[in-house]
Amino acid sequence: MAADTMTDIAEPIVIKKAKRESQFALMWRRFRQHKLALVSLWIILAFYLVALLAEFLAPFDPAQYNPRYTYAPPQGIEFFSTNEDGSWSFGPYVNGYKSEIDPKAMRRTFVIDEESKIPVEFFVPSKPYMLAGIIPMSVKLFGVTEPRAPLYVLGADRLGRDLLSRLIHGTRISLSIGLAGVTLSLFFGIIIGGFSGYYGGWFDSAVMRVIEFIRSMPTIPLWLGLAAALPKDWSALQTYFAITIILSLIGWTELARVVRGRFLSLRTEDFVTAAQLDGASDWRIITRHMVPSFMSHIIAAATLAVPGMILAETALSFLGLGLQAPIVSWGTLLQDAQNIRTLASAPWLLAPGLCVVIVILSLNFFGDGLRDAADPHGR
Amino acid sequence: MVRFVTGRLIAMVLTIWAVSFVAFAIIQLPPGDYLTTYMATLAANGDRVDPAAIEALRRQYGFGEPYLIQYWKWVSGIVLRGDFGQSFEWKAPVTTLIWGRLGNSILVEGLAVIVMWLIALPIGIYAAVRKYSLGDYLATIGGFIGLAIPNFFFALILMYLSFVWFGETIGGLFSPGMENARWSLERIWDFATHAWAPILVLSTAGTAELIRILRANLLDELKKPYVTTARAKGLSEVRAILKYPVRVALNPLVSTIGWLLPALVSSSVIVSVVLNLPTAGPLLLRSLTSQDMYLAGAIIMLLGVLTVIGTLISDLILAWIDPRIRYGSK
Numbered sequence: 001m002a003a004d005t006m007t008d009i010a011e012p013i014v015i016k017k018a019k020r021e022s023q024f025a026l027m028w029r030r031f032r033q034h035k036l037a038l039v040s041l042w043i044i045l046a047f048y049l050v051a052l053l054a055e056f057l058a059p060f061d062p063a064q065y066n067p068r069y070t071y072a073p074p075q076g077i078e079f080f081s082t083n084e085d086g087s088w089s090f091g092p093y094v095n096g097y098k099s100e101i102d103p104k105a106m107r108r109t110f111v112i113d114e115e116s117k118i119p120v121e122f123f124v125p126s127k128p129y130m131l132a133g134i135i136p137m138s139v140k141l142f143g144v145t146e147p148r149a150p151l152y153v154l155g156a157d158r159l160g161r162d163l164l165s166r167l168i169h170g171t172r173i174s175l176s177i178g179l180a181g182v183t184l185s186l187f188f189g190i191i192i193g194g195f196s197g198y199y200g201g202w203f204d205s206a207v208m209r210v211i212e213f214i215r216s217m218p219t220i221p222l223w224l225g226l227a228a229a230l231p232k233d234w235s236a237l238q239t240y241f242a243i244t245i246i247l248s249l250i251g252w253t254e255l256a257r258v259v260r261g262r263f264l265s266l267r268t269e270d271f272v273t274a275a276q277l278d279g280a281s282d283w284r285i286i287t288r289h290m291v292p293s294f295m296s297h298i299i300a301a302a303t304l305a306v307p308g309m310i311l312a313e314t315a316l317s318f319l320g321l322g323l324q325a326p327i328v329s330w331g332t333l334l335q336d337a338q339n340i341r342t343l344a345s346a347p348w349l350l351a352p353g354l355c356v357v358i359v360i361l362s363l364n365f366f367g368d369g370l371r372d373a374a375d376p377h378g379r
Numbered sequence: 380m381v382r383f384v385t386g387r388l389i390a391m392v393l394t395i396w397a398v399s400f401v402a403f404a405i406i407q408l409p410p411g412d413y414l415t416t417y418m419a420t421l422a423a424n425g426d427r428v429d430p431a432a433i434e435a436l437r438r439q440y441g442f443g444e445p446y447l448i449q450y451w452k453w454v455s456g457i458v459l460r461g462d463f464g465q466s467f468e469w470k471a472p473v474t475t476l477i478w479g480r481l482g483n484s485i486l487v488e489g490l491a492v493i494v495m496w497l498i499a500l501p502i503g504i505y506a507a508v509r510k511y512s513l514g515d516y517l518a519t520i521g522g523f524i525g526l527a528i529p530n531f532f533f534a535l536i537l538m539y540l541s542f543v544w545f546g547e548t549i550g551g552l553f554s555p556g557m558e559n560a561r562w563s564l565e566r567i568w569d570f571a572t573h574a575w576a577p578i579l580v581l582s583t584a585g586t587a588e589l590i591r592i593l594r595a596n597l598l599d600e601l602k603k604p605y606v607t608t609a610r611a612k613g614l615s616e617v618r619a620i621l622k623y624p625v626r627v628a629l630n631p632l633v634s635t636i637g638w639l640l641p642a643l644v645s646s647s648v649i650v651s652v653v654l655n656l657p658t659a660g661p662l663l664l665r666s667l668t669s670q671d672m673y674l675a676g677a678i679i680m681l682l683g684v685l686t687v688i689g690t691l692i693s694d695l696i697l698a699w700i701d702p703r704i705r706y707g708s709k
Contacts (some may be wrong), residue, residue: 220645225405353532360527
């Protein structure tokens with residue numbers, strides 16, 4: 001009998017699936033409309049590329065000093081040189097320096113010497129080094145081949161070290177510490193904040209008291225004390241990780257608070273009650289119904305936390321409590337620009353601050369674009 | 380409401396107790412104590428170190444005794460006698476050193492908070508209501524720049540510019556003769572001519588943050604049906620926006636006061652160092668580096684207590700404007 005009915009049934013109609021785009025593709029499409037965010041994304045990628053290729057891009061070792069060129073001003077790179085017959089040819093060069101005695105201040109100052117030309121070449125051979133610690137290389141993107149010729153594209157600091165090289169190496173430290181700190185914070189923030197907001201009760205109160213307590217401590221004194229307690233004989237890497245952990249000790253609280261707040265307000269929403277009445281498990285309600293509805297907020301909070309971390313590291317190092325001297329970060333570089341007398345004679349030492357501003361601006365615009373793109377209620 | 384408030388008050392007392400404990404722990408964290416630093420300086424200056432005198436000092440301050448006993452000596456003095464101990468470096472009671480500076484801190488930070496809200500509220504509302512207008516973009520960009528410039532970097536730039544353009548160095552809160560004068564019109568004017576720089580620097584980041592949050596919150600609210608209902612009922616646009624969505628959007632904003640304060644206190648430490656302000660910040664930095672532990676402990680403790688009180692106030696305001704908080708978490 002079963003066989004009879006089977007024969008009568010027509011071929012099942014194949015329903016063609018409409019072409020669907022993944023959530024990511026939809027987000028990317030909307031994100032692209034946000035031009036500022038797109039530009040910011042490229043800027044951020046460029047900075048991280050610089051951080052990755054620091055040894056290749058920096059013309060000198062960040063610790064290489066030259067007492068002959070203390071506070072030498074920035075040289076502009078000229079890309080075209082004029083030949084004797086008046087024609088132009090491509091050949092980047094920088095001008096050398098001549099030193100003059102400032103009659104008022106009675107000290108040596110450098111002036112760009114238009115007469116002397118030092119050719120700048122690409123892919124110059126250098127001492128062998130390890131790119132990003134893994135790839136052995138012995139060539140730099142650009143540099144001078146003449147021995148002892150000065151090349152200070154962004155000027156020199158008080159020991160005659162090349163600011164550009166130091167800035168490039170500082171980029172690696174400052175950017176990675178922001179990322180590492182936020183990853184740690186996000187991990188703790190989502191787990192603790194999620195549990196706290198969803199289950200409420202004594203756990204929530206306990207967590208809230210801990211968060212309130214940590215946040216009630218002004219961070220700088222807290223970091224100060226912790227950083228001062230770090231053993232002085234720790235290696236650069238150990239200090240780096242210790243500072244990362246110290247930064248995320250405070251950082252997780254902000255993210256946990258955002259997550260908890262969203263959970264609290266969503267817990268009483270109709271669609272959550274409906275899911276509960278349908279017998280969905282807690283895990284399913286959290287992951288399928290609640291998290292997607294405030295994903296954009298978590299993303300916005302996390303991207304906003306990265307600049308916070310970078311700023312914190314910069315501020316700490318600036319005060320001399322974060323990363324210490326042999327490590328080069330934007331903060332330790334700005335330490336040299338602390339007093340007005342140095343600033344007045346060598347304003348180019350503020351360049352690391354400019355990098356901080358650009359990166360933080362870009363991260364903020366990027367985060368804003370992401371938020372708009374991930375927002376299910378948006379446009 | 381009464382239950383809510385008493386609960387919060389008890390929590391506050393417990394928090395303050397924890398603050399005191401951690402403040403003391405942090406002071407204890409660095410290896411060695413003030414006496415070892417003191418002896419090192421004496422030795423560096425070529426002075427002879429008298430072991431008997433050092434031993435007497437050690438006993439007097441309880442160094443070397445168990446942690447809890449040292450803590451008890453410290454905290455009972457504060458609670459029972461208002462005695463924060465002795466500053467080793469300044470050779471004076473801590474209380475005589477900090478109150479004036481703490482007052483300056485509160486003054487500068489309080490003014491910065493007021494400036495922040497006065498600027499952020501109208502701009503934030505405008506930016507949300509006129510989304511993607513020229514004004515919104517300007518406010519957003521301006522806000523982002525304010526957020527992106529580290530406070531101390533902004534202070535450095537202000538210092539540099541005023542030196543290059545006007546040949547003046549900005550810094551301090553009062554002219555040299557005015558520091559200890561009594562408050563008068565003249566002194567207020569003197570204060571105003573000095574304090575604009577730190578207040579400007581301190582309020583930028585917070586203003587930017589407030590605008591950003593208010594705009595985001597308000598944008599979420601403006602899409603909700605009740606706003607359409609309000610408009611459909613014929614309410615004027617101003618009323619339809621100010622009466623409901625702005626009030627809802629203010630709710631998360633009020634809870635930001637709680638963490639705005641510690642951030643402000645933190646950044647004022649750095650800005651005070653850069654601009655050389657007579658606030659608690661530079662004193663704290665100095666005392667921590669020289670391990671003047673009673674002074675450092677007192678400052679950390681008091682700054683912590685101030686921020687806890689600030690958080691309590693923001694919690695109370697939040698409960699006042701939002702019944703869900705008041706009755707929600709029992």
